[in-house]
Amino acid sequence: xxxxxxxxxxxxxxxxxxxxxxxxxxxxxxxxxxxxxxxxxxxxxxxxxxxxxxxxxxxxxxxxxxxxxxxxxxxxxxxxxxxxxxxxxxxxxxxxxxxxxxxxxxxxxxxxxxxxxxxxxxxxxxxxxxxxxxxxxxxxxxxxxxxxxxxxxxxxxxxxxxxxxxxxxxxxxxxxxxxxxxxxxxxxxxxxxxxxxxxxxxxxxxxxxxxxxxxxxxxxxxxxxxxxxxxxxxxxxxxxxxxxxxxxxxxxxxxxxxxxxxxxxxxxxxxxxxxxxxxxxxxxxxxxxxxxxxxxxxxxxxxxxxxxxxxxxxxxxxxxxxxxxxxxxxxxxxxxxxxxxxxxxxxxxxxxxxxxxxxxxxxxxxxxxxxx
Numbered sequence: 001x002x003x004x005x006x007x008x009x010x011x012x013x014x015x016x017x018x019x020x021x022x023x024x025x026x027x028x029x030x031x032x033x034x035x036x037x038x039x040x041x042x043x044x045x046x047x048x049x050x051x052x053x054x055x056x057x058x059x060x061x062x063x064x065x066x067x068x069x070x071x072x073x074x075x076x077x078x079x080x081x082x083x084x085x086x087x088x089x090x091x092x093x094x095x096x097x098x099x100x101x102x103x104x105x106x107x108x109x110x111x112x113x114x115x116x117x118x119x120x121x122x123x124x125x126x127x128x129x130x131x132x133x134x135x136x137x138x139x140x141x142x143x144x145x146x147x148x149x150x151x152x153x154x155x156x157x158x159x160x161x162x163x164x165x166x167x168x169x170x171x172x173x174x175x176x177x178x179x180x181x182x183x184x185x186x187x188x189x190x191x192x193x194x195x196x197x198x199x200x201x202x203x204x205x206x207x208x209x210x211x212x213x214x215x216x217x218x219x220x221x222x223x224x225x226x227x228x229x230x231x232x233x234x235x236x237x238x239x240x241x242x243x244x245x246x247x248x249x250x251x252x253x254x255x256x257x258x259x260x261x262x263x264x265x266x267x268x269x270x271x272x273x274x275x276x277x278x279x280x281x282x283x284x285x286x287x288x289x290x291x292x293x294x295x296x297x298x299x300x301x302x303x304x305x306x307x308x309x310x311x312x313x314x315x316x317x318x319x320x321x322x323x324x325x326x327x328x329x330x331x332x333x334x335x336x337x338x339x340x341x342x343x344x345x346x347x348x349x350x351x352x353x354x355x356x357x358x359x360x361x362x363x364x365x366x367x368x369x370x371x372x
Contacts, residue, residue, distance in 0.1 A: 041350075041357050043367050044324075046331045052346040055099060057336035058304030063096050067103060076127035076137070083136030088181045091302045094218045097136070097183055100124075101143035105151060135178035142170035142187045146194075155194060164191045182212035182219060189222040193231050202226055217254045217302040220245050221261060228265045238262045246288060254296050257289035257306040264309060264338065278317050286313050290322070293329075304329070308336040308349075315352045320359035324370055327353050 042048070055067065066078045079100050086093045107120030124144060127137045145167035153160035168191055174184035185208045192202050209219045220242075227233035227241045242258035249255035263285045268276060276282065289306050296303045307326045314323035331353070339345035360370070 041353050044327075044357065044370060046327065046353060049346050049350040051332075052349065053333045053335065054340075054345045055102065055335050056095075056333050057308060058301065058330060058333050060092075060095070060099075060301065063099055067099065070100075070103065070123060074123045076123045076130075079123075079140070080127065080131065080134055080136050083139070088178070088183075089213065091216065091218050091300070093181070094183050094186055094216070095301050097139045097143050097187075100140045101147050104140070104144045105147045108148070109151070133177060135174060135181065138170065138174035138177050139181070139183050139187065142167055142174050142184060145170055146187055146190045149191070149194060161195065164194045167191045168195070180212060182209050182216055185209045185212070186216070186219045186222055189219065189226065193226045196232060197226075199232070202232075215250055215253050215255060217258075217305075220255060220258055221305075224258065224261055224265065228262075230265075235266045238265060249292075252295055252297060254292045254300060254302050254306055256295075257292035257309075260285040260289040260306070260309055260313065261337075264312070282313060282317065286310065286317070286319075304333065305336045308334070309338065311352055311356065312338050315355050315359070318359060320356060320363055321365065323352075323356040324360045324365070327356055328370070 053064075056063065062082060066082045069078050070076070083093065083096060083100075086096055104121035104124045109120070111118060111120035121144070124137075124141060127134070128141055131137055145163055149160050149163035149167065153163060168188065171184045171188040171191070174187070175181070178184065185205060188205055189209070192205055197205065206223055209216065209223075213219065224238060224241060225231060227237040229235045229238065233241075239259065239262050242262040245258050246256045263282055289310050293303050293306050293310070296306075307330045311323055311326040311330065314320075314326065334340075334345045334349040339349045342348040
C-alpha cells in the first residue's frame with residue numbers, strides 16, 4: 001500500500017481534499033467527488049471542513065463563549081474574569097492564556113494598523129492600560145509577544161531578539177503579579193529557546209516550573225523544543241527528557257505520551273514510508289500515548305493534543321480503527337499539532353480524517369460498526 005503514501009503527499013501539497021477517496025477491501029484509491037463508492041466522513045456525523053474550529057485543540061465552552069464575545073465587542077473584561085476564575089493548578093489556565101494571545105496575534109496580522117482605523121488586538125492594549133496589575137492580562141501580553149516573535153520575525157534576527165527581550169520583561173512582570181502561577185515561566189520557556197539560554201540558565205528556569213507544577217504537560221511540551229536537535233539539544237537529549245518524564249508520570253498523567261512528541265519533532269526527511277511508522281520506536285511511543293489518554297481524566301484539556309498527534313501517526317501506520325477512535329474524540333477542533341504547522345489546519349486535518357475513514361471502510365468498517 002505504498003501508493004497510499006504517495007497519494008497522501010499529493011493531498012498534503014494541495015492542502016485540500018479534491019477527489020474523494022474510495023474504499024475497497026484492502027486498498028484505497030481516488031474517485032470523483034460525489035461517487036456512490038466514495039468514503040464520506042459526513043456519514044459518521046463528522047463536521048464539514050469549513051465548520052472545524054482552528055482556535056482550540058478541543059472543546060472549552062466557557063473559553064469559546066468569551067472568545068466570541070471578545071471578537072464581537074472587543075471588551076477585555078470577560079477575558080479577565082475568565083482567567084481570574086481559572087485556577088493556577090493544571091493545564092486550563094495555560095491553554096486559555098494561549099488562546100487569548102493567539103486571537104490577538106491573528107487580529108494584528110489581519111489588521112496591522114497604519115491606515116486602518118481599527119487595528120487588531122486593540123482590546124489587549126486597552127486591557128493592559130486600564131488594568132496594569134491584572135495578572136491575567138500580563139500573562140496574555142507576555143504570550144502574545146512570544147507568538148508575535150515566532151510568527152512575524154525570522155529566528156536569530158535583530159527584530160526577533162528585540163521582541164523576545166520585550167517578552168522576557170513581560171514574563172517577569174507577570175510572574176510578580178501572580179506568585180505561584182507556573183504560566184509566566186512556561187511562556188518564558190518558549191522565549192528561552194528563541195534567545196538561546198545557556199543550558200544552566202534554562203535548567204534553572206525549568207526548576208521554577210517544576211516547583212509550581214511538576215506534572216504540567218504543556219510545560220513539558222514547551223521545554224521539549226529546547227532539547228530538540230534543531231534547537232539547543234539533540235535527538236538523544238529530547239528522548240532522554242521525554243523518557244524520564246514518562247517514567248516518573250503520576251497515575252492519570254499524560255506525561256506517558258511525551259515520547260510520541262519527541263518522535264514527531266525528529267521525523268526523518270523521508271517520513272511517508274510505511275515501515276518507519278510501523279517501527280518499534282514509533283509503535284512504542286504510540287502505545288505510550290494511547291495508554292496516557294485512556295488513563296487521563298475525561299476532562300483533561302491536554303488529552304486532545306495527544307489524540308491529534310495520535311491520529312497523525314495511526315493513519316501513517318495504517319491502523320485505521322484506532323485512528324477512527326481518535327477522530328471520534330477530537331472532531332470539531334483542530335487547533336493542535338500537527339495541523340497548526342500548516343497554513344490551513346482544517347484542510348490538513350480533513351485529509352487525515354478522510355484517509356482514516358477510507359482505510360476503515362476498506363477493511364470492512366462502516367458507520368454501523370464504529371463505537372460512539
